[in-house]
Amino acid sequence: VAVTLFSADTETFLIAPGLQAPPLVCLQFAYDDDAIQVLHVRDPACYLHVRAAVEGPAIWNFQNTAFDVCVLMAQYPDLIEPLFDLYERDQVCDTIIRQKLFDIAKGRFKIMSRRGYALDRIASAHKLDLGLDKNDPWRLRYGELVDTPVSAWPVEARRYAEKDVYAQRLIWHAQEKYAASRAIPLDDQFRQTRKALWLRLMECRGFMVDPRRTEAYIAEVRKVLEHDREELLAAGLVRNNGTKNMLEAKRHMVEHCRRAGHEDIPLTDGGEESYAAWLLAAGALGFVEGEDVADTLNRAPIGLTYSWWETQKDNALAGVSLNEDSVILYGDDLMESYQRYATSTTQLARAERLYLAARAGKPIQSTFGTLQDTGRTSCSQGDARKGTDANKSPTAYGAQIQNPANDKKIKRRDGSVFLRKGPRELFVPRRGRLLCSTDYPSAELFGWAQCCIWAGIPSRLASVLNNGGDPHAELGAELAGISVEEAYRRKDANDRDFIDKHRKTGKHGNFAFMGGAGAPRFVDMVWKLARQQIPLEQDTPEGPSAVTVRNAWYKTWPEARPYFRWVSRQLSGERGNERGDFTQFWSKRRRGGLWFSAMANTPFQGLIADIAGAACWRITREMYTGKCWDDRTRPSPLAGGFLVDFLHDEPISELLEERAHEGAFRQGEIQTATAREIGPDVSWGEIEPALMERWYKSAEWVFEHGPECKSGGKSTSTCKHTCRLIPWRPKENKAA
Numbered sequence: 001v002a003v004t005l006f007s008a009d010t011e012t013f014l015i016a017p018g019l020q021a022p023p024l025v026c027l028q029f030a031y032d033d034d035a036i037q038v039l040h041v042r043d044p045a046c047y048l049h050v051r052a053a054v055e056g057p058a059i060w061n062f063q064n065t066a067f068d069v070c071v072l073m074a075q076y077p078d079l080i081e082p083l084f085d086l087y088e089r090d091q092v093c094d095t096i097i098r099q100k101l102f103d104i105a106k107g108r109f110k111i112m113s114r115r116g117y118a119l120d121r122i123a124s125a126h127k128l129d130l131g132l133d134k135n136d137p138w139r140l141r142y143g144e145l146v147d148t149p150v151s152a153w154p155v156e157a158r159r160y161a162e163k164d165v166y167a168q169r170l171i172w173h174a175q176e177k178y179a180a181s182r183a184i185p186l187d188d189q190f191r192q193t194r195k196a197l198w199l200r201l202m203e204c205r206g207f208m209v210d211p212r213r214t215e216a217y218i219a220e221v222r223k224v225l226e227h228d229r230e231e232l233l234a235a236g237l238v239r240n241n242g243t244k245n246m247l248e249a250k251r252h253m254v255e256h257c258r259r260a261g262h263e264d265i266p267l268t269d270g271g272e273e274s275y276a277a278w279l280l281a282a283g284a285l286g287f288v289e290g291e292d293v294a295d296t297l298n299r300a301p302i303g304l305t306y307s308w309w310e311t312q313k314d315n316a317l318a319g320v321s322l323n324e325d326s327v328i329l330y331g332d333d334l335m336e337s338y339q340r341y342a343t344s345t346t347q348l349a350r351a352e353r354l355y356l357a358a359r360a361g362k363p364i365q366s367t368f369g370t371l372q373d374t375g376r377t378s379c380s381q382g383d384a385r386k387g388t389d390a391n392k393s394p395t396a397y398g399a400q401i402q403n404p405a406n407d408k409k410i411k412r413r414d415g416s417v418f419l420r421k422g423p424r425e426l427f428v429p430r431r432g433r434l435l436c437s438t439d440y441p442s443a444e445l446f447g448w449a450q451c452c453i454w455a456g457i458p459s460r461l462a463s464v465l466n467n468g469g470d471p472h473a474e475l476g477a478e479l480a481g482i483s484v485e486e487a488y489r490r491k492d493a494n495d496r497d498f499i500d501k502h503r504k505t506g507k508h509g510n511f512a513f514m515g516g517a518g519a520p521r522f523v524d525m526v527w528k529l530a531r532q533q534i535p536l537e538q539d540t541p542e543g544p545s546a547v548t549v550r551n552a553w554y555k556t557w558p559e560a561r562p563y564f565r566w567v568s569r570q571l572s573g574e575r576g577n578e579r580g581d582f583t584q585f586w587s588k589r590r591r592g593g594l595w596f597s598a599m600a601n602t603p604f605q606g607l608i609a610d611i612a613g614a615a616c617w618r619i620t621r622e623m624y625t626g627k628c629w630d631d632r633t634r635p636s637p638l639a640g641g642f643l644v645d646f647l648h649d650e651p652i653s654e655l656l657e658e659r660a661h662e663g664a665f666r667q668g669e670i671q672t673a674t675a676r677e678i679g680p681d682v683s684w685g686e687i688e689p690a691l692m693e694r695w696y697k698s699a700e701w702v703f704e705h706g707p708e709c710k711s712g713g714k715s716t717s718t719c720k721h722t723c724r725l726i727p728w729r730p731k732e733n734k735a736a
């Protein structure tokens, strides 16, 4: 079936902090191979052509579509709902997303994404020579032409406006040909452009920061910094101007490891790469085509890291790891002090950036990446300029808000303990609004059970979940050597010995092993997660060894061995080196070049990402159109709200206070309904929405109980109809 292609682009005023969808200057477009038209925003034809394209049958083809669509939505608010409809009719493409889907399918995403997805890069990937001139003199100047009709524009200004449309058109056709010739499915592209739009709308709104709280936070961090500075100055690990002497710190670490008799030096990811390359180059290891660094190092002999380090001398960047885990396991007191200092300086720089935005009354507008090879999103600070002088003002004040540091108790050498606060509580809703977080409970377990079923394997985990059981108590029963009935009895009786020992270990085991982790990896994960040392093979009176937990896990979930056999069957294909491609059961997104562990994780991680993405699309639609996505005659309580953050499967929104209760439940219901629609064989957990006046990690639902309350003042799901959700507050503030 021939489609009509609407290739288009916009020119706008400059983006700036708080202004991510700036005013439109012109729209340039072409249907199929027609001549390219440039329409000025002041020309009434501009709006009419946009509307015709939104309502018509043509496929939209933009580069970074979400940016242009947000500009159009801001310019023409009456087209917001028709634009959502256009996306839902699968009519919106994006040359970047299509290219990412190719790179992921080929297993080359990590390499290719480093090169970026600019038009000329995509063009050269398809061997198209467009003669694109990156030094477009007009790129940042179209705002100057807002009072001039296109007919009076300088020739270059018009030419530059047209050239991207021309390029996008050629690229789209090259991509179609490429997909067909390699049989790479593009089914997922429309879902991914929808995801790109709701993420972009979220970036445009941004997350507000409380300036006074940030000031106090910065003062706290400075105090911690001072505490460690003197000793580090004396040891030469910090210079007089306060900067870290990293080379000296690494030397100290290596020397300490030698003295303490550690067989190897802890390395960073970059260090591991460099070390692996050195081993191969020196002939200490044979070369294996296409092997991961982790697998190379698994074959490496013990104790050669010291010889490698000798070759790195005077290289401050050489990858000796000084992170917290390495320092705790390998370092001494001085290294711990250095590590605290390093963390504090990073923390300070980040907080100062938040403060700049807060002082200027601007939101934090981070850069979210729509698609990683796992199917998940990513988040980064984006433009790193600080904007302390007007000429270097950044395009937005961003921050990593997807994975912010947690609060952490830190022990000092003198035995004193302090709490290192993460930045979460600096983030606040706008006036008259509340934050709302809705987290899928144990999404991975449901996802894994669903993927087992899709792979044709009967799942005991699915029946436990669907019957409202507790998978962690079930594994805990096996570990405690008691019956499942007894385990549930002890859990209900709040038996701390069972809950804190067996059920908790069961929980770690359930999350670790379904992704194909072995016992050593489990030891590592529990240490990182809970700072708990689990022995590898020998059970102790304090608890079972990793091997025992792994065996109990296999016994509890009979689907596990068949699942991993299924995973193995996906490997080895054409490369004959135990790698394979996987096409997502539901979304048909292909990921290529997977080793065993990625193959074990990709099906359920990708599924959860797809579910969360689809749910946030519906949530955002309701927020912006004010209507329920599944019944457009019904007003949605989410109207007027918006998303401010997205933590992989947990959205955080800002809801109008007066509708926060209804909005919060609606948000959670959409997530659950979407999950059940996409993964129909498992029940997926009920979501318990939490409201907040500040961003808190541990917020839970709290109700103001009404006279009709049937739960006796406890927060339960029956309160939804009889009581009102109120903001959760941490204990120390409850009196206030």
Ligand SMILES: [Zn+2]
Pocket: 703, 704, 705, 706, 709, 710, 711, 712, 713, 714, 715, 716, 718, 719, 722, 723
């Ligand atoms: Zn109640």
